[in-house]
Amino acid sequence: MVKAATGALLSTLEIDRRSRVPIYRQIEDFLRQMILNGSLLPSQKLPSTRELALELGVSRITIKSVYEQLISEGYVQGKTGAGTFVSEGLDGETPVVPSIDLTEKEYLFGNFSKTAEHISFSQAIARYGSILPFRPGVPALDKFPIKRWNKYVSRATKSDITNFSYGDLLGSKKLRASIAHHLADSRGMQVDPEQILITSGAQQAFVLISYVLMNKNDTVWYENPGHIAGRDVMRIVGGDVSPVPIDGEGLDLPYAIQNFSIPKLIFTTPSHQQPLGITMSLQRRLALLKYAHEKASWIIEDDYDSEFRYRGRPLPALSALDKVGRVLYVGTFSKSLFPSVRIGYVVVPEILMDAFAKMRNIFGQTSSAITEEALSNFMDDGAFAEHIRKMRRLYRDRRDILLNALQENCSNILIPQQTDAGMHILADIKNGISDRLAHLELLKSGIDSLPLSIYYEGPAERQALVLGFSGVQKKVIPELVSKMGSVLNCLKTVN
Ligand SMILES: Cc1ncc(COP(=O)(O)O)c(C=O)c1O
Known part of the structure; x- marks a missing residue:
């Protein structure tokens, strides 16, 4: 009883x-x-x-x-x-929920899949909500033409009621055509819109590529240091990720050939290596394409911020040199517009398109048809190109102010690297201070540079801060850098 x-x-x-x-x-x-x-x-x-x-x-x-x-x-x-x-x-069916508190580790290893266990160690950090100054990769959200953009969004909500339904699995035809024009004008690529698949940002493109083309234990050559979130995807999907060093010409192909097995996928950021900022030489591009063709490897070209080049014209994409269709070109609007637009794309050989579309159906279906139409009209009317031109000038100014301020306030502790492209600079830390420690201390003062070492697989070759300049207003840069100098100089004396 x-x-x-x-x-x-x-x-x-x-x-x-x-x-x-x-x-x-x-x-x-x-x-x-x-x-x-x-x-x-x-x-x-x-x-x-x-x-x-x-x-x-x-x-x-x-x-x-x-x-x-x-x-x-x-x-x-x-x-x-x-x-x-x-x-x-x-009776007997009640799942007994233990009332004792599990440690975080027990919880992770007791309940999660192997995949989730792995991802729990990821260094990739989502940048949601408000963003502290110098966080790399953040566009000038304060200068985005919001009113103008809203007109396009508003029009898209009125033009066609089907915009409220699921969009096309491949992305809207109209947006794919706008992107094909943009690629021809600015990246030297002749692409049939039928080869373009719209994704929810570049990140989803990496997921789709990995699932469509890679089997468990396939070798992936991945730039080291390199884009963290992309590397995590390849590994999660089961790739044997081989870290390829970067030399003065970009991904070190001779090193990779000598040290690693033939890859299924090669991940590279040839226009502006993430995070070192190197542009891949023409010789290296040609050699890489030749190698991929001979070995039937796929090259993922992540062209995340090529719009922002401050000297000369942007170089054509690696994909523009590809005559045999071994390059999967990935683009994103996260940097050129704003991250929450969540639109990117991948250019794939037509023969793979169906597989990509089916995979996309599983991973999140489509982007918003409303946003796709708004973006397409924004591009076709020239508003996109105009915004890029303005941002290019603005970012160049912000970069210059940052470099001057670093010279004035931090020259005894940081060696900034000159850069003619992108949205961040690297600043090597003198006197053996660890970049992770510097990052943590600066964070306490409201400065969110990233430590270069987190981009490395294995030990870092350099200790440096990755300082995003694109998202920081000109007028606050000198004051912030002065604060940075004080924080870092205190660390110097502690060490
Ligand atoms: C190297 C690189 N590729 C791609 C992306 C863009 O990802 P998404 O388009 O998913 O926002 C980023 C964003 O930080 C990046 O740093």
């Missing part, structure tokens, strides 16, 4: 009267938990509604509605004239 639940048993229930969770919900949750973790046993009698109401200082109606809810969910049963009892049917 199971004993009736006494007041003592329920005395651990503390009602939080200031909580936004209604009182009846707090009581319901508590009773459910007691039943699931075995504190209340099958057939055990619950206190009468009157008793419990008195004990908890709530109305009887509240307790009645709690019991009715639990009866309807099957946790308890009401027996006319006898009271309310924990359901018998739960």
Whole structure:
């Protein structure tokens, strides 16, 4: 015979009267938990509604509605004239939720898949919400022509009711055509719009490429240091990721050939190596294409920020030299517009298109048809090109101000690297201070540079800060850099 639940048993229930969770919900949750973790046993009698109401200082109606809810969910049963009892049917089936607190490690390794275990160690950091100054890769959101953009979005909501439905799996035809024009004008690429698949940012393109083209244990050559989130994808999908060093010409092809097996995929950022900023030489580009052709490897060209080159014209993409179709060109609007637009694309040989579309159907289906139409019109009207031109000038100025300020305030502690492209500079740290320590200390002062070492697989060759300049207003740069100098100089004396 199971004993009736006494007041003592329920005395651990503390009602939080200031909580936004209604009182009846707090009581319901508590009773459910007691039943699931075995504190209340099958057939055990619950206190009468009157008793419990008195004990908890709530109305009887509240307790009645709690019991009715639990009866309807099957946790308890009401027996006319006898009271309310924990359901018998739960006997033996109740998953016993351990009440002891698991350590984080036990929790991770006890419950998660191998994939999730792996990803828990990822160094990739999402940049959501407000962003502290100098965080790399952040565009000048303060200068985005929001009103103008909103007109395009508003028009897209009125032009066609089907924009409110699921979009085309490949992305809207119109946007794909706008992107093909853009690639011809600015990247020297002759691409049929049929080869363009719209994705939710470059990151989704990496996921799709990996799932469509890679098998478990396939070799992937990946730039080292390199883009962290892309590397995580290749590894999660089962790739044997081989870290290829960067030399003065870009991805060190001779090193990779000598040290690693023939790759299925080669991940590279030839226009502006992420994070070192090197542009791949023409010789290296040709050699890489030749190698990929001979070995039937696929090259992923991540062209994430090539719009921003401050001297001369942007170099044509690696893909523009590819005559045999071994390059999968990935572009994104996260840098050229704003990250939350969540639109990127991948240019794939037509023969693979169907497989990519089917894979995309599984991974998030389509982007917003409204955003696709707005973006397409924004591009076709020249607003996109105009915005890029403005940002190029702005970013160049922001870069110059940052370099001057570093020279004035930090020359004893940082050696900034000159750069003619992109949205960040590297600044090597003198005197052996670790970049991770510098990053953490600067973060306390509201400065969010990233340590170069997190981009490395294995030990870092350099200790440097990656300083994004594109998202920091000119007027605040000198003051921030002066603060940076004080923080870093204190570290110097501590070491
Ligand atoms: C090297 C590189 N590639 C691509 C991306 C863009 O990713 P997404 O388009 O998914 O925002 C980033 C963003 O930080 C990046 O640093």
